[in-house]
Amino acid sequence: MRHPQRGLATPVGVGLLLAAALWQPTTAAAFALSGCQMTLISLDADGNEIDTAVGGSADATQHDPLRVSWDGTVRWTRDAGSRSTGPGGTWHLDVFGLPTPLRGTDGTVASDSIRVTDSLPFRFAGLFFVSGRLSGPDVSCAGSGWLRVMGDPMSTLPLTVSLGVLLVGLILLAVGARGRWLPAIVGGLLLGAGSAIAMVTYAALPLGETTPVAMLGVGIVIGLAAGWFGRRQLHRAAPAREIAGR
Secondary structure: OOOHHHHHHHHHHHHHHHHHHHOOOOOOOOOEEEOOOEEEEEEOOOOOEEEEEEOOOOOOOOOOOEEEOOOOEEEEEEOOOOOOOOOOOEEEEEEOOEEEEEEEOOOOOOEEEEEHHHOOOOOOOEEEEEEEEEEOOOOEEEEEEEEEEOOOHHHOHHHHHHHHHHHHHHHHHHHHOOOOHHHHHHHHHHHHHHHHHHHHHOOOOOOHHHHHHHHHHHHHHHHHHHHHHHHHHHHHHHHHHHHHHO
């Protein structure tokens, strides 16, 4: 008799191959800027300097991120050689390519401060890939870099949410492995999402800024594998049920 778990060999193998294909050693790229030059300074709640990053230098990399405090601020200053955007200038910041509430319409100032607490209404910690653009009639400035929000992950809401999402994902995968496609796929998606949140919180991002998306992809593959395994087991059990019913 064939062992039932062997039926998972093919889809699990596909998932492992996908993960291996996505695996690329990350490099410590410099704090890249185009169209301007900028200096960032992070301060704690009392105004004391924590860390700095200068555009074009080996700062704000994944292996040496700009360290910031949750209850502190980040002060940015455009160097004298950078032109003003003029009236109507706008700026915005994204995290892992997703838009955030950090944006504004005053692009004429040469320096400003951003409170870290303005990004989310609850405490969080972890390693984040941040990108942004400052644009106006006369100039367009874009850049990206890594930012490490200091703190204990165990005391943050995102980690609690990630554990809950992982638990629900595992339960749905177990249901899906009994032959139900929808719970299997949703369970895999939740497994990937929970894993991505936990990895960001613990600063474990082997694929750099693509890690969250890669984890979602791997989770979907696992969900498809669970659903395929469940359907295969149902098809195998069908003849036995027919014989028993005669």
